[in-house]
Amino acid sequence: xxxxxxxxxxxxxFLVLAFCSLAVVLIGADVYQSTVNAMEENYSSRTxxxxxxxxxxxxxxxxxxxxxxxxLCLTRAYSEASxxxxxxxxxxxxxxxxxxxxxxxxxxxxxxxxxxxxxxITQVTDHLYEVFTRIHDQETRVMVSTQCD
Amino acid sequence: xxxxxxxxxxxxxxxxVGLLFFSLCSxxxxxxxxxxxxIKENTAQLNKAITFSQSVAEIxxxxxxxSEALVSYLxxxxxxxxxxxxxxxxxxxxxxxITNRSENLANAKIQYEYDGVSIYELDVTSYNGSSSLAxxxxxxxxx
Numbered sequence: 001x002x003x004x005x006x007x008x009x010x011x012x013x014f015l016v017l018a019f020c021s022l023a024v025v026l027i028g029a030d031v032y033q034s035t036v037n038a039m040e041e042n043y044s045s046r047t048x049x050x051x052x053x054x055x056x057x058x059x060x061x062x063x064x065x066x067x068x069x070x071x072l073c074l075t076r077a078y079s080e081a082s083x084x085x086x087x088x089x090x091x092x093x094x095x096x097x098x099x100x101x102x103x104x105x106x107x108x109x110x111x112x113x114x115x116x117x118x119x120x121i122t123q124v125t126d127h128l129y130e131v132f133t134r135i136h137d138q139e140t141r142v143m144v145s146t147q148c149d
Numbered sequence: 150x151x152x153x154x155x156x157x158x159x160x161x162x163x164x165x166v167g168l169l170f171f172s173l174c175s176x177x178x179x180x181x182x183x184x185x186x187x188i189k190e191n192t193a194q195l196n197k198a199i200t201f202s203q204s205v206a207e208i209x210x211x212x213x214x215x216s217e218a219l220v221s222y223l224x225x226x227x228x229x230x231x232x233x234x235x236x237x238x239x240x241x242x243x244x245x246x247i248t249n250r251s252e253n254l255a256n257a258k259i260q261y262e263y264d265g266v267s268i269y270e271l272d273v274t275s276y277n278g279s280s281s282l283a284x285x286x287x288x289x290x291x292x
Contacts, residue, residue, distance in 0.1 A: 006157050013164050017171060024175045031182045035189050042196055049200075128211040143204040145211035 041138040048094055048114050048133045049142050052087060052121065056129060059085075060146045067129065070120040086110070089119035191268075198261040198269035201237065205245060205259050206273040214255020214275035216247055240264050253277050 052072065059065050059074040066073045071088040085098045090107040097110030118134035129144045205223070212218030219233055220226045223243075226235040233245040242262040249256040259271040 006161070010157065010161050010164060013161075013168065017164070017168050020175060021171065024178055027182055028178065031185050035185060038189055038193055042193070046196070046200075125211060128208065140200060141204065142200055143207040143211075145207040 037136075041135050044114060044116070044135045045133050045138055045140040048116055048119065048135070049131055049140060051094075051113060052131050053142065053144050055085070055087060056144050056146060060148055062148045064148065065129070065146055067121050067123045070122070072121045087113075087121075089116055092117065094119050194263055195268055198263065201243070202259045202261050202269055202271045205235075205243065206257075206271055209245070209255075209257055209259075209273055210275045212275075213277045214247075214250060214257070216245075219245060 055072070055074060056065055059076060064075055066075070071086055074085040074087070076083050076085070082101050083098055084101070085096060086105065087094065087096050088107065088110075089095070090110075092115060094113040094116045095107065095110035096113055097105055099105050116133055116135055118132070118139075120132045122130045122132075124130050124143070127146050129146070130141060131144060132139070132141045134140075205219070208222045209219055212222070216228060216231075216233055220228050223233070223235045223237075226233050228234075231247045233247075235243040235245070237243065240263055242265075244260045244262070246258045246260070247255065248258055253276060255275045255277075257273050257275075259273060260267055261269040261271075
């Protein structure tokens with residue numbers, strides 16, 4: 001009888017050890033996963049916003065930056081010809097497309113930049129733009145000021 | 150029979166020693182996990198502070214350093230002499246202090262506080278002239 005209770009105690013102890021080790025591994029995995037998710041969301045949203053902000057700053061000249069229906073339009077002249085770069089959200093991605101002059105375009109003709117759930121840009125005042133991104137559940141908004149009209 | 154009991158006792162002692170060692174290791178691991186979680190939360194808050202402070206700096210620049218324009222943009226902001234106080238969220242307080250204002254230049258310090266502790270500070274300069282040295286800012290993470 002004593003041997004049986006010894007065996008049961010040992011078995012219970014072993015099961016407790018196994019359960020606790022599993023719990024520690026699961027807690028660690030959960031912490032690691034949430035940290036990786038947060039890093040990824042932060043990286044994606046900051047990259048998208050930094051990209052758009054930089055593009056606006058590069059084209060900060062008279063008539064260089066405009067917004068139409070949440071599409072950022074950057075206009076530049078090369079050898080007397082005008083080229084427009086459009087940055088927009090389509091099909092779960094941020095896209096960029098450069099075409100000549102006022103030619104029409106299809107959203108899928110551009111180049112994929114980054115995966116975004118939502119992206120929009122609005123002109124608040126003549127010198128201020130609001131850029132919004134949503135990546136997974138993280139929504140980020142930044143303001144960008146320009147020098148020229 | 151006595152030999153079998155002795156073997157069982159030895160296994161039990163080994164298991165108890167193993168369990169003690171495991172308890173110590175898991176206590177250290179759980180502490181590290183908790184610290185990692187805290188660092189993640191602080192980093193998320195710092196990222197939020199940086200993004201928000203930069204947005205306020207951009208509004209300050211676009212308004213040409215006008216504190217009145219800044220107050221009108223920040224819904225619910227209160228102006229107190231050279232200071233603009235704004236609480237975008239619970240536990241968050243943003244203070245914009247106009248440190249210098251001249252004909253062409255306006256300097257401000259943006260301070261982002263979370264739970265009463267300053268976590269990010271940003272100096273912003275708005276230049277209203279035609280020089281290419283238009284704006285500078287220098288963000289600093291608070292210790």
